[in-house]
Amino acid sequence: MKKTFVLVVLFVLPIVIYLFFASGVTNFGKLSKLTENVSEIGFNQEDVSLQGKITVLGFLGKNIQYQQAQAFNLNQKIYKRFYEFQDFQFVMVMPKGTETAVESLKLELGQLADVSKWHFVFGEEQDIRDQFNSLGTNIVLGDDLGTPHVFIIDKERTLRGRDDDEDEGVKYGFNALEVAELNNKMIDDIKIVLAEYRMALKKYKADREI
Numbered sequence: 001m002k003k004t005f006v007l008v009v010l011f012v013l014p015i016v017i018y019l020f021f022a023s024g025v026t027n028f029g030k031l032s033k034l035t036e037n038v039s040e041i042g043f044n045q046e047d048v049s050l051q052g053k054i055t056v057l058g059f060l061g062k063n064i065q066y067q068q069a070q071a072f073n074l075n076q077k078i079y080k081r082f083y084e085f086q087d088f089q090f091v092m093v094m095p096k097g098t099e100t101a102v103e104s105l106k107l108e109l110g111q112l113a114d115v116s117k118w119h120f121v122f123g124e125e126q127d128i129r130d131q132f133n134s135l136g137t138n139i140v141l142g143d144d145l146g147t148p149h150v151f152i153i154d155k156e157r158t159l160r161g162r163d164d165d166e167d168e169g170v171k172y173g174f175n176a177l178e179v180a181e182l183n184n185k186m187i188d189d190i191k192i193v194l195a196e197y198r199m200a201l202k203k204y205k206a207d208r209e210i
Contacts, residue, residue: 031192034172035159039134041091043123048091054193055153058092058176059132061146064101070148070176071105072112077182078190080113085194087155089117093131095145096122135159137172149173152186154193161189 038057040050050057056078060067074090082088094102102120109115123131125145132141136159139149151173152160162185165171174186 031160031189031196032163033154033158034161034163034170035134035136036157037134038153038157038159039131040157041093041121041131043121043127048089048119048121050091050153050157052087052155053153054085054088054155054190054197056090056150056190057135057153058090058150059128059141059145059147060092060094060098061142061144062095062098063144063146064098064105067146067148068105068108071109073179073182074150074176075109075113075115075118077179078186079118081187082190082194083114083117087197088194089119091119091121093128094120094122095128096124098122135172138170139173147173148175148177150176150186152189152193155197160193 038050041048056074058070058074060071064071071092079090083090092102099122106115106118106120109118128145129141132147135151137149137151139147141147149172154160159172161173162171163169165185171185174189175181
């Protein structure tokens with residue numbers, strides 16, 4: 001009886017666990033492609049690009065002091081969890097004239113994490129509106145050129161989200177002022193995108209070895 005139990009633990013249980021997680025990857029690895037060809041950022045002063053990166057894209061607006069809670073929530077709940085992944089970045093699209101306020105914000109964020117993958121790009125009002133409109137969402141950009149919502153853009157510059165969200169139906173972005181939404185939805189969705197690229201990389205390496 002003991003030998004049978006040991007055999008089950010050593011051989012059968014690992015197979016069951018593998019099948020469980022394998023099926024989980026299939027169900028877990030689905031995240032809708034909502035808008036393709038999101039505009040590349042062509043007005044930044046830094047070498048910041050959406051192409052080839054997994055990006056959390058945001059618009060903090062002119063009055064950064066009102067958006068600090070949003071930035072700190074993102075820093076704590078999302079950025080610190082994922083920033084060590086290769087090709088992952090935050091890009092915040094900012095109105096020109098907010099450069100000094102941004103530097104102050106970066107200093108505060110930097111007390112909590114390495115902010116080397118927080119990128120801020122500065123544009124004119126029309127540049128920012130054009131960038132936002134290229135997302136093709138049902139979310140409205142505020143008069144201050146800001147929104148509490150942030151967006152997941154994959155390496156092919158496609159907006160990723162949910163087309164069967166239990167609360168919104170089609171979910172284009174995540175309200176960074178709502179910690180529960182970051183914890184319960186955004187973290188899972190970023191995991192899915194990262195898992196897609198990890199699996200694609202493993203397949204590519206396996207194909208190269210054949």
